[in-house]
Each structure stands twice: as C-alpha cells, then as structure tokens.
Amino acid sequence: MTHLSLRLRVFLFFGLIGIGGGVVILGALVLGYRQLGMPEAFSSFTTVGVVAFLGVLALVTFVWRLFDENISKPIEALAAQIRVRADSGIETTLDEKAARYLGDLAPAACAISDKLGQASLATAETVAQKTARLERQRAQLLRILSDIPVAVIVATQDDQIVLYDGQAADLMENEAPARLNASVCDYLDEGTLHATLAKMKKQKEMRRPITIKGKSEAIYSGHIRVFDDNSGYMVMLEPLDPDAARPLVYDFDLFDQVPATDITETALRDLTFVVFDSETTGLDPQKDDVVQLGAVRIVNGRVITSETFDALVNPGRPIPAQSTKVHGITDEMVSDAPAFGVVRESFQSYAADAVLVAHNAPFDMAFLNRGETTFQNAVMDTVHLSAIVFGGSAVHTLDALCDRLEVIIPEDLRHTALGDAMATAKAFAALLPILEARGFQTFAEVRKEALKHRRILEVHA
Numbered sequence: 001m002t003h004l005s006l007r008l009r010v011f012l013f014f015g016l017i018g019i020g021g022g023v024v025i026l027g028a029l030v031l032g033y034r035q036l037g038m039p040e041a042f043s044s045f046t047t048v049g050v051v052a053f054l055g056v057l058a059l060v061t062f063v064w065r066l067f068d069e070n071i072s073k074p075i076e077a078l079a080a081q082i083r084v085r086a087d088s089g090i091e092t093t094l095d096e097k098a099a100r101y102l103g104d105l106a107p108a109a110c111a112i113s114d115k116l117g118q119a120s121l122a123t124a125e126t127v128a129q130k131t132a133r134l135e136r137q138r139a140q141l142l143r144i145l146s147d148i149p150v151a152v153i154v155a156t157q158d159d160q161i162v163l164y165d166g167q168a169a170d171l172m173e174n175e176a177p178a179r180l181n182a183s184v185c186d187y188l189d190e191g192t193l194h195a196t197l198a199k200m201k202k203q204k205e206m207r208r209p210i211t212i213k214g215k216s217e218a219i220y221s222g223h224i225r226v227f228d229d230n231s232g233y234m235v236m237l238e239p240l241d242p243d244a245a246r247p248l249v250y251d252f253d254l255f256d257q258v259p260a261t262d263i264t265e266t267a268l269r270d271l272t273f274v275v276f277d278s279e280t281t282g283l284d285p286q287k288d289d290v291v292q293l294g295a296v297r298i299v300n301g302r303v304i305t306s307e308t309f310d311a312l313v314n315p316g317r318p319i320p321a322q323s324t325k326v327h328g329i330t331d332e333m334v335s336d337a338p339a340f341g342v343v344r345e346s347f348q349s350y351a352a353d354a355v356l357v358a359h360n361a362p363f364d365m366a367f368l369n370r371g372e373t374t375f376q377n378a379v380m381d382t383v384h385l386s387a388i389v390f391g392g393s394a395v396h397t398l399d400a401l402c403d404r405l406e407v408i409i410p411e412d413l414r415h416t417a418l419g420d421a422m423a424t425a426k427a428f429a430a431l432l433p434i435l436e437a438r439g440f441q442t443f444a445e446v447r448k449e450a451l452k453h454r455r456i457l458e459v460h461a
Helices: 004-036 039-088 105-146 167-173 189-204 254-256 320-326 340-350 361-368 380-390 400-403 417-437 442-451
Strands: 151-156 161-164 206-212 219-226 230-238 272-280 290-299 302-312 355-358 379-381
Touching: 004 039, 039 380, 039 400, 039 417, 151 167, 161 167, 161 254, 189 206, 189 219, 272 320, 272 361, 272 417, 290 320, 290 417, 302 340, 302 417, 320 361, 355 361, 355 417, 361 379, 379 380, 379 442, 380 400, 380 417, 380 442, 400 417
Parallel strands: 272 355, 355 379
Antiparallel strands: 151 161, 151 230, 206 219, 219 230, 272 290, 290 302
16 A cells, blocks of 8 residues: 555545445445345335435545545645755745645655755855865866867776767767766767777777777777776777867766666666757647757756757648747748758667657657657656656646746747756756656666556647
8 A cells, every 4th residue: 555645645535435434334234124024114214325325425536536636635735845846955935825724744744845945054064164165176177178289988898988079079970969977889880889988908008099990981090098096998089170169078976977778777866867848830740740849958867958959840841820829930941941850860879778758758759750760768657757746636747847946948938949958957957866766766667657557648749
C-alpha cells in the first residue's frame, strides 16, 4: 500500500467503508428476514436492502469527494510545494488558502519552510562572500583561455568531451553539432586518435604531434597531451578561425562520471538529455507538418545554453493563418528554409545518444517519426514528471509547470520552438533534484512511476 498515492489510498479506504457498510446492512436484513419467517416479505426486504446499499455507497462517495477536494488534494499540493522549496531551492509561496481545511498544518509548514529558507539564505550569503574572490579569478582565467588561438578539446580516457573552447567549437561544428559529453570520435578519426594514444602510452610520452582527419575528411594538425593521472587527454589543434570569441564550455565533474552501459539503470544525472519542441501547421501529426524545431541539451543536470538547435522548416505547403497566429511563423519566413527531412537528419545528429525530453512528448514524437527511420532515443515527458511531483490532480500545462517552478518564459519566445524548449529544459532541470529526493534515482525508476500517470491525455500547449 505504501507505493500508492495518498489520494488512491484514501479512495480505497472510503471504498472499503462503503462496501463494508453495505455488506453489514445486507447481512442484517438477511438475518431479520430469516427470523421473521414470512416468505411473502422477501420482496420488501430486497427493496430495502438495495436502497440501503446504494444509499450508503452514495453517502460514502459524497463524503469521499469532499475529503478528496478539501483534504487529500491540498495535502498532495502542500507536499509538492514543500518538496520544490526543499530540493530545488525555489522559493515558491505555499498556498495556505488551498489548505484552509487542514488546520494548523499549512501555517506550520509555511513557518518551518520560511525558517529553513532564511537559514539557507544566510548560508548562501556566507558562501558567496567567501568565494567571491575565487569566482573573479576563475572568470579572469576563462577570459584568458578563451583568447588563446588554439582549438582545445579535453576528454576523459573514454573519449567523452568535458571541455571545448570557442575555436574548438567552430572546428567541431564543421564535423557535427558541438556537444559536451559527446565522444571525440564523433568529430575526429577514431583509429588515428587511439593509435596515437597507444603509442604515447607505450613510449611513455606526455605530448605528441598529431595530424588527424575529421569525419568530413578535413585534415587537422596540432598536438595531443595526456594527463599525469591517466584520467584523460587534451587535443590542441590549429583553429579554423583564431578570432573566434565563443566562450569555454565545460563540466569537469564528467571526469568522475561512469559511462552508461544500460540506460535503464543509469542515474538520472549521468544521462544526457535533449529537450526539444516543435511548431507545426496544425495539431494532427498525420496531416500537418513541422515548421520549426528547437532544442537545448542538458548535461550533468545543467542546461547548456550554448548548445542549442534552432531551425525553420519549409512544410512544402501554405501555413494556415490560425497557426501563424499562435507561433508567428509565416510562409515568407520558411520560403528558403530546408525541408523537414534535412532538418530531421541534422537533429538526429544533434540528439545522438541522448534521452529526448518534451512536454506532451507523444505529440512531438509523432511528427519526428514521420520518415523512413524512427528515432531510437529513449523519451521522457515532462507532463508525466509534473504528475509525479505535483500529483495527477494538478494542472500540467507548460505554463502551469513553469509557474510552479518559477521558470519565466519571455512573452516573445512563448510558442517558438526554441523558447518553449528552453523553458521546458529549465523546468526539467528543476524537477531532477526533486525526483531524486523522492527516491527516483534511475531512468527505469522514473519510467515505472510515469506509467502510473499514462492516462493524462490533456493537450498541453
């Protein structure tokens, strides 16, 4: 019973009361009928029994509805709000009015939440003061490194990229979308790379010149250096544009990350996510077409705002005026845009080896999978995640979810593919620590819990 939601357990409790009360009434009537010993009274006893049984069920149902609306739902909502404040650091306001029938529970929860918030704020201020100098030095170092005219890629011993600079980003984009935590071998020739590393290990070299082909057959030259602790290596190549000003993208925690072998048993934070959204000519995946596709990546629980995918799509037919009113995309805007097949292929490369995330994912996936091949990526739906955290009775539209998590969607970006994808990504990143605190540590555990909410079929625009 402990794995069932509070509302379901309360429903079963009242159901047991209703059925049990009905059985007691029927048992009493049967006993009375036998003691009376008048067969002609059977019809009367039956009528009384049916009416009493239905009456008890109706009364119990009425009381359960009152209890559900005024006790169960507010407790569920209050628990979710406390979780948000405790596990994500979002200072959301507890709704005392919704929990007005819970006595002193809501005010007490608000009081302890405020106290914890004040303590957290004081701690955060102390930490901020003590680390301000370190942050300034870090920022200066990053500015210096960003100006070095060398394309630098840092990778783990398993070839997973943990850092690349602005020059490397241009080089990588020449081969495939630049992606943190992707494999170096997605961009550079695997055979040459591994052969060079093997020679360095055999000859105990720390640095060695390298000439290597990219996936596009372009030739790059430079040096490769291995780290003293054998945790990884750094590739330094001649840049395509020494004046490139894009910042460093990095996450050194990836050095400690264990490569995923089975996605279902992999910890949520060890997965790479691509959060995406599409704008279309209409709401029927069988008849309508995509006009814009946008996405952003999440690595190690962090939204990588520099790694986005944003593409207009020519649907090959006029865009209905009512659709343009929603997303603002006109026929003129997509007249020179590529066809969906081209954009779809680019997106597949961008989303390689990542878990796809979307709000109302079945809708967007139906459009993506209209082609000769289907996406093999695992998929997560923030509608289901919202139901896990905030309960099935809550509103699960994207606007409602972002409002609860204090994610702001700029008005000019709402109903644009990249704008909605970015908002969904920020909401998803805020949900991750709450899910982990609830005990859902792996992809399989979240998927199992999400299946309990698969009947949520609203259109979440």
